Amino acid sequence: MSPPAHTNDADTLAGVCAIDFGTSNSAVALPLRAGGVALVPLEAGQPTMPTAVFYLADGPAHAAEPDRLYGRAAIAAYVDGLDGRLMRSMKSLLGSALLDQRTDVGAGRAVRYGDVITGYLRQLRRLGEAAAGQLLPRVVLGRPVFFVDDDPARDRAAATALAQAARDVGFAEVQFQYEPIAAAFAHEAAATAEHLVLVADIGGGTSDFSLVRVGPARRARLDRQDDILANHGVHVAGTDFDRRVELAAILPLMGHGGHGPARPGQPPREIPVGLYHDLATWHLINTVYAPARVAEWKAMRGWFADVRQHTRLMTVLQERLGHALAAAAEQAKIDVALHGAATIALDAVEPGLGTTLDAPTAARVLQADQARIVDAAQETLRQAGVAATAVQAVFFTGGSTGLASLVDGIAAVFPAATPVRGDRFASVATGLGLHARRVFSGGASPAS
Incomplete structure (x- = not known):
């Protein structure tokens, strides 16, 4: 697999990325034309970024959206005591009744919990497109085997909500792969x-x-x-x-x-x-x-x-x-x-x-x-x-x-x-990138 690096549209499979939207950390992978995948350097050259958003209370009151920071910068703002609201573990909101509710983020502003997820996914897409040098309208998203244990209806609702969030940030084609399957792909390649x-x-x-x-x-x-x-x-x-x-x-x-x-x-x-x-x-x-x-x-x-x-x-x-x-x-x-x-x-x-x-x-x-x-x-x-x-x-x-x-x-x-x-931090993202190649390049057989 390729190390984190800046790529361009001559290197990557046209318009395709994979996203590991994790509870604690997230990663983005780009399938390469020559084979393998490149992990996008999301923050400070690192291929993973904490799944965290910090909404800054300061800023113009009339702004359509409050200013926000992502990843390590979001956590640093919270640790430093800046006025605002830190949101983590957003993935756990999927399938819950909270998704459509609003939460205060300071200075009299409130945002939908669902919009917190959408905003974070939008940031991941931006970073992926900057690294790829092209638009990325097609994505494979990782998903747990169960978003919600012992509740099939809520589990389906969670998957539907995540797919809709991906479409809301501009992904025209959205596919899922199970996270443990993605993690196993590197092992399976040599089986x-x-x-x-x-x-x-x-x-x-x-x-x-x-x-x-x-x-x-x-x-x-x-x-x-x-x-x-x-x-x-x-x-x-x-x-x-x-x-x-x-x-x-x-x-x-x-x-x-x-x-x-x-x-x-x-x-x-x-x-x-x-x-x-x-x-x-x-x-x-x-x-x-x-x-x-x-x-x-x-x-x-x-x-x-x-x-x-x-x-x-x-x-x-x-x-x-x-x-x-x-x-x-x-x-x-x-x-x-x-x-x-x-x-x-x-x-x-x-x-x-x-x-x-x-x-x-x-x-x-x-x-x-x-x-x-x-x-x-x-x-x-x-x-x-x-x-x-x-x-x-x-x-x-x-x-x-x-x-x-x-x-x-x-x-x-x-x-x-x-x-x-x-890879302790990026096995799932790498496997999702391999799967994205199969899904979007026509190189995979239908399910049997």
């Missing part, structure tokens, strides 16, 4: 015989598993729904890991898990934990900066046996360092995955302050979450009525598959399977 592959897609918010039938005889079929034997997932993934790491390795330096001074005849009083859990939960961090909450904790100095911990906590609250701590926890998780240990510098809280995280500690604090994810993989097979020994490959994709302990734990359940690592 010499039909077999079962478990696609493990473990991202920031969810861990999803799909048992998929692949093989050379199935490679060219457009309709692959009957090749998905089962699909299951849990809402446990990378952001949960970051939260566990922060609570275990960073926030104890600010008093989490600590106690107050000893008092005659009384056991030491435990420091309340609610604020710390909010500090470690990304979308709740800004709530800890409310003046009343800061004043409450400023008055709680006597609750801390170690007053240095209280001083550090107040620095975090008053200097609004919560997102910096969350980023430090995420980086520590990555460093442990890559190097087996992490050094966490916290000089912004206190000069010279720091701590470490080693692999055994990370494995201990993540054990419960990882066990739930492994059980979800096993449940996928139980739903399909297939023995673990029948799975011949496990295909790993998603940002959180960088954790060796998690990957090893899943692989251990399938002793006969070959672990296969796809």
Whole structure:
């Protein structure tokens, strides 16, 4: 596959793109005339962009639409405390009654939730067309096996809403492909015989598993729904890991898990934990900066046996360092995955302050979450009525598959399977691009 690069209309298949509209991150792929696909550099040269929109409250009141930022810029605006409204995980709105409702975005403005999705898709199309050097009226969109579990009517409504949003931003031809099938395409390209592959897609918010039938005889079929034997997932993934790491390795330096001074005849009083859990939960961090909450904790100095911990906590609250701590926890998780240990510098809280995280500690604090994810993989097979020994490959994709302990734990359940690592961030987009070539170039056979 081609790396992210600027292409032009001489390189790409005329008027065709593929979009992985993800819950946490999104990507755009362009099928190339010479074969393969190019991933569009969406932001800062990266082939993925957070699925996030920030509506700026500032701006002319008479403007038809409020100004907005996308992706990393949207998140940065929120972290920096700009006045406005951050919208994330818009994909989860599909199939819900909220889609046609309006939400306040600041300065007396309101937008339809559905228009939030449309605006983000429009930005993806613009970036794709800029990279391709041509209009892109034809698209393959990824879709989950189920937008909405156990509700076929809402699931159909979700797919219809996403297709309409794509048409509203200018796509004249819209096709879908299942995300686990797309992720499996790279593996299937080298398959010499039909077999079962478990696609493990473990991202920031969810861990999803799909048992998929692949093989050379199935490679060219457009309709692959009957090749998905089962699909299951849990809402446990990378952001949960970051939260566990922060609570275990960073926030104890600010008093989490600590106690107050000893008092005659009384056991030491435990420091309340609610604020710390909010500090470690990304979308709740800004709530800890409310003046009343800061004043409450400023008055709680006597609750801390170690007053240095209280001083550090107040620095975090008053200097609004919560997102910096969350980023430090995420980086520590990555460093442990890559190097087996992490050094966490916290000089912004206190000069010279720091701590470490080693692999055994990370494995201990993540054990419960990882066990739930492994059980979800096993449940996928139980739903399909297939023995673990029948799975011949496990295909790993998603940002959180960088954790060796998690990957090893899943692989251990399938002793006969070959672990296969796809592109952690762009396997789905790449597979969708390959499918777009088949759909729009006439090179695929009809579904059997």
